Amino acid sequence: MKATGSVLVVDDDPAICVVVGEALRRQGHKVKTAASIRERSALMDSFTPDVLITDVMLPDGDGLEGVADILVARPRMNVIILSAQNTLNTAIRATEKGAFEYLPKPFDLNELTRAVADALGTRDGSEGNPDDAVLPNDGMPLVGRSPAMQEVYRTIARVLSNDLSILVLGESGTGKELVAEAIHSLGQRRTKPFVAINMAAIPRELIEAELFGYEKGAFTGASARTAGKFEQAQGGTLFLDEIGDMPMEAQTRLLRVLQSGEVTTVGGSKPVRVNVRIIAATNKDLPQLIDEGRFRQDLYYRLNVVPIDLPPLRERREDVVLLARHFLERAAQDGLPRKALAEDAAQLLMTWHWPGNVRELQNIMQRLAVLTRENMITAEMLRSMLPLGAVPQDQGAPAEQLAHVVRDWTKRQLGIGLASPQRALHDDLLRVVEPVLLQEVLASVDGNQIRAAGLLGINRNTLRKKLTDYGLDPLRLRAHDGS
Numbered sequence: 077m078k079a080t081g082s083v084l085v086v087d088d089d090p091a092i093c094v095v096v097g098e099a100l101r102r103q104g105h106k107v108k109t110a111a112s113i114r115e116r117s118a119l120m121d122s123f124t125p126d127v128l129i130t131d132v133m134l135p136d137g138d139g140l141e142g143v144a145d146i147l148v149a150r151p152r153m154n155v156i157i158l159s160a161q162n163t164l165n166t167a168i169r170a171t172e173k174g175a176f177e178y179l180p181k182p183f184d185l186n187e188l189t190r191a192v193a194d195a196l197g198t199r200d201g202s203e204g205n206p207d208d209a210v211l212p213n214d215g216m217p218l219v220g221r222s223p224a225m226q227e228v229y230r231t232i233a234r235v236l237s238n239d240l241s242i243l244v245l246g247e248s249g250t251g252k253e254l255v256a257e258a259i260h261s262l263g264q265r266r267t268k269p270f271v272a273i274n275m276a277a278i279p280r281e282l283i284e285a286e287l288f289g290y291e292k293g294a295f296t297g298a299s300a301r302t303a304g305k306f307e308q309a310q311g312g313t314l315f316l317d318e319i320g321d322m323p324m325e326a327q328t329r330l331l332r333v334l335q336s337g338e339v340t341t342v343g344g345s346k347p348v349r350v351n352v353r354i355i356a357a358t359n360k361d362l363p364q365l366i367d368e369g370r371f372r373q374d375l376y377y378r379l380n381v382v383p384i385d386l387p388p389l390r391e392r393r394e395d396v397v398l399l400a401r402h403f404l405e406r407a408a409q410d411g412l413p414r415k416a417l418a419e420d421a422a423q424l425l426m427t428w429h430w431p432g433n434v435r436e437l438q439n440i441m442q443r444l445a446v447l448t449r450e451n452m453i454t455a456e457m458l459r460s461m462l463p464l465g466a467v468p469q470d471q472g473a474p475a476e477q478l479a480h481v482v483r484d485w486t487k488r489q490l491g492i493g494l495a496s497p498q499r500a501l502h503d504d505l506l507r508v509v510e511p512v513l514l515q516e517v518l519a520s521v522d523g524n525q526i527r528a529a530g531l532l533g534i535n536r537n538t539l540r541k542k543l544t545d546y547g548l549d550p551l552r553l554r555a556h557d558g559s
């Protein structure tokens with residue numbers, strides 16, 4: 077059973093008050109907020125929270141001043157300090173004033189809710205597995221502590237209290253839909269519907285009927301008036317997934333709806349007023365589609381009021397293990413056997429490039445939870461599961477990595493039919509790798525061709541010919557920085 081308590085959040089950034097307040101309320105805590113030291117004091121005249129969360133830079137002074145006195149008067153209260161001045165000095169001052177915890181901004185919401193739980197003494201100590209110390213699962217939908225995710229959280233916090241259109245960008249499986257759901261479920265429209273529609277999953281000719289609805293008899297099979305996604309989302313949020321796949325005619329109609337706030341069904345004539353927040357997402361390069369005449373520029377501007385960029389998982393490796401453990405925990409909550417991740421497996425996970433991003437990681441962890449008999453998932457078990465084409469990047473023997481890449485490259489060339497009697501795969505490969513080898517060696521000897529030929533074990537004239545063939549200028553290679 078989780079203990080709950082009262083929390084006072086003091087921050088002059090309303091977005092932080094909203095998002096932190098909401099997260100804590102979801103945990104069952106009672107939350108009040110204040111935007112200044114004056115408001116904090118006024119509230120605390122009549123109310124002693126179990127936990128005080130306060131920012132340092134407040135409009136009327138330093139939030140840390142006075143904390144020591146507050147604690148003398150209320151010894152059972154715990155104080156958590158938030159600060160954007162992420163200096164050692166602030167951390168030390170917070171500790172000196174008797175703060176229970178100090179979190180530098182941008183902070184991870186999960187970390188904050190955990191700190192509040194800790195401050196309330198809610199952790200029951202039953203989590204014997206050291207893995208649990210980093211388990212992120214405390215009710216917030218998005219997991220990850222990388223700087224990229226912190227930026228995403230910050231943007232989410234800023235859009236919760238308004239209705240601005242959001243465009244979520246990112247490769248497939250990076251969590252675009254989850255971001256849309258989080259904005260909806262933490263924002264002011266949370267009691268109304270969240271409706272998602274995927275443009276790539278619906279036959280093109282049906283998209284308009286799906287989005288805007290249709291009248292009885294509008295087309296063959298339309299046996300009754302049917303509300304479209306816009307009407308279904310009334311008062312709530314409409315998530316337009318894979319917006320880059322929307323046909324041009326539907327784009328025109330969508331733009332009209334966004335401009336007028338009214339929807340007319342297919343085959344209908346009476347417009348219906350709709351009030352929905354729009355969150356669109358795509359893994360396509362919309363500016364390029366605009367250049368190619370396949371996406372309307374005016375619609376792009378209308379949708380892209382606040383962009384949220386979700387980087388691929390390979391660019392936020394610090395999140396991989398956290399996510400992997402989160403998915404194992406979720407699998408256990410769903411009734412599957414509880415599995416832990418061994419350290420060597422965690423290391424291996426971080427070396428993969430995850431072309432399918434978080435979804436791929438989630439699938440693998442679920443499969444491991446179901447298929448492995450042992451309680452501990454090791455690197456060896458993982459190796460048998462990882463999909464072909466995954467490239468170990470930072471670790472492993474370099475020669476093995478290179479062999480892996482070459483194998484992958486060759487398979488791909490053969491697979492997509494690029495190898496033909498007119499093509500010479502051997503030459504193709506050399507043309508890719510040889511210039512890199514020559515460049516690196518020459519750069520390491522400051523462009524000296526005699527020494528480079530020696531290191532390469534080839535004749536100097538052969539080297540010169542190769543440089544000419546590849547169009548490499550040895551003089552420019554002197555300045556080459558090797559990157």
Ligand SMILES: Nc1ncnc2c1ncn2[C@@H]1O[C@H](COP(=O)(O)OP(=O)(O)OP(=O)(O)O)[C@@H](O)[C@H]1O
Nearest residue numbers: 217218219220247248249250251252253254434435
């Ligand atoms: N940061 C995250 N924390 C927890 N789960 C995540 C996170 N990101 C993604 N997921 C999970 O990974 C899966 C894929 O995410 P999602 O469907 O949101 O990706 P997407 O970018 O919308 O993919 P697509 O472009 O293919 O539709 C989902 O099950 C989602 O819950």
